[in-house]
Amino acid sequence: MKLSVKEKLGYSLGDTxxxxxxxxxxxxxxxxxxxxxxxxxYLAGVIMFVGSIWDAVMDPIVGVISDRTNTRxxxxRPYLLFGAVPYAILAVLAFTTPDFTMSGKFAYAMITCLLLRTAYAFVNLPYSSLSAVMTDDSNERASLNTYRFISAYIGQFIVTGAALYLVSFFGALGQQGDSVNQAQGYxxxxxxxxxxxxxxFLITFFTTKERVPEPKKQDNNVLTDFKYLFMNKAWIVLTIVGIVSFIMFAMQNAAIAYYFKYYIADAENVQLFNIVGTVALIVALPASKPLAKxxxxxxxxxxxxxxxGIFFALIYVAGDNLWLVYTFNVLAKMAYAPAVPLLWTMLADVAxxxxxxxxxxxxxxxxxASVLAQKLGWAIGAAAASWILGVTHFVANADVQSDSAMLGIRLLVSVIPGVLYAxxxxxxxxYGLDAQTMEEMKQELADRRVETEND
Structure with missing residues (x-):
């Protein structure tokens, strides 16, 4: 099933x-x-970790519910239509700072974080699943996911490049002199x-179409769904990869702001660092489909x-030489870019x-379930980053950090994520789904669907 450029672009905006x-x-x-x-x-790390437990409950529920959703x-697609607004509202609440006691702040942050994770699950999980039913062609899926992640990283480019500037701009509104209310800005x-x-999200809803049906005689037994899911060896492999790789992503993303603020001593430089890395990703992403073919x-x-993994680890060797730090980061981002859409292509193939x-x-x-694993990895990585900062005696906003804190920050953006990703x-x-198996599988499924339609 070939997809039009319009549909691929429309779908891709959902990840933006x-x-x-x-x-x-x-x-x-x-x-x-x-x-x-x-x-x-410590409290921030607890919130991140509890969020992963919450996801462990919610994500499979969302998957089961969406599999049993049947609408016109x-x-x-309906989850994009009805879930987008609650998702946006809860994001604002998560970055709001009511003046409570420490325990009150902890409770508020915990509740808003969990609600935001729930809203994200009800939008992003059906969005990710949508790619598997838009077409049954693995090469088209690779192309679709390439469009998706180019748009995704353009979104990341915009956020990482503009967010802190926008925080400063909006935080200065209504303030006297050069003062900035960062809470207001966020x-x-x-x-x-x-x-x-x-x-x-609404554009994605109106420009996409679901085409791949489920077997008509399939029952709704949830336990059977889970039984066969865990018998799917290819899915298990991709799930483990998702956990490990997202631990890496989360650690590095959470620590990079600390790295530039405290080790490089130039907090604003993180903006340019993120922009350059995202550009490297976008440039290398189109190589995914031809390399896979x-x-x-x-x-x-x-x-x-x-x-x-090798290039990420070399960031540690670069020390505070910004030219080398940027170079190794660009090479690392370009090296892993082709794998990004392929993970999601393989998940559709696994379905x-x-x-x-x-x-x-x-x-x-x-x-x-795979996204749950990835989010679990993300939560573990973010929590681990926070706990490593605590163990290494990091002190927020201190003018001078201890040697152990500096070492922890450096390892979190280089060696640790490098080893994990490698x-x-x-x-x-x-992973056992090679090209020959995929072709055989595609043909047999097509024949089954024709037979089902003729019955």
Whole structure:
């Protein structure tokens, strides 16, 4: 099933919408909690960790519900229509700073964080699952996900490049002299990105179509869904890769602001660093589809993990030499860029594999459980970053940090994420869906659907 450029672009804007809000959470919520709202690193880490437990409950529920949703708009598209506005509102509340006691602040931050995670699940999980039912062609899925992640990183580019400037601009409104109310700045900035997210999700809803049906005789037994999901070895491999890689992403994203503020002693430089890294990703992403067609999804992912892991680790060797820091980061981002859309392409293929092997299609559960693993990895990584800061005796807003705190910050953006991401290559060795299997699977599923339609 070939997709038009219009539909690919429309679909891709949904991930721009997700990044407009979720990148604010990933890059700045931790430092917002500690440096703006006044929570201790330990309490902030607890919130991140509890959020992962909450996701463990909510994400599979969303997957099961979406698999059983049947409307005139399809299974997954309705969630974009009805979930976008609550998602934006809760994002604003998460970056709001009511004047409570420390325990009150902790409770407020915990509640708003959990509600935001819930809203994100009800929008982003169906959005991710949508790519698997728009087409059954693996190459088209690779192309679709390339469009998706180019738009996603453009969203990240905008957020990481403009957010702190917008915080300063909006934070200065109504203030005297050169003073800046950062809490106000964050809140208005999130409002702006929240509105844009709603608009983009609606564009995705109106420009996409669901085409791949589930088997007509499939029952609604939830336990059976989970039974066959955990019998799907390819899904297990991708889930482990998702956990490990997102621990890496979260650690580095959470620590990078600390790295530039305290080690490089130039907090504003993080903006340019993030911009350059995102540009490197966008430039290298189009290589994903041709590399996959030439070498296969599995081989490309393995080489990407190894090379990017090495380059990330070399950031530690660069010390405070900004030219080398930027160079190694650009090389790392370009090395792992082709693997980004391939992970989601392979997840769609894994959903097909479940239908082919067990005659049971659970697209929503397959994606939601994998995204749960990724979010669990993200939460573990963010919490671990916070706890490592605590263990190494980091002191928020101190003019001088201890040597142990500096070491912890440096490791969090270089060696630790480098080793973690390179280890994904070892896991991917066990991924069994090669090109020959995929072609056989595609043809048999097409024949089954024709037979079902003729019955």
């Amino acid at each position: 919408a997700s990044h407009f809000v979720w990148d604010l959470v990933g890059f700045w919520l931790l430092i917002f909690y500690t440096d703006i709202y006044g929570l201790t690193p 708009w399809g299974k997954f 809140q208005i900035t999130v409002m702006l990105f929240g509105v844009l997210s709603v608009i983009f 030439r070498f296969g999804n599995k081989k490309v992912y393995i080489m990407s993990s190894v090379l990017s 097909d594999y479940g239908e082919w092997k067990f005659n049971r299609r659970t697209t929503g559960l397959c994606f939601s 280890s994904c290559a070892l896991v991917m060795i066990f």
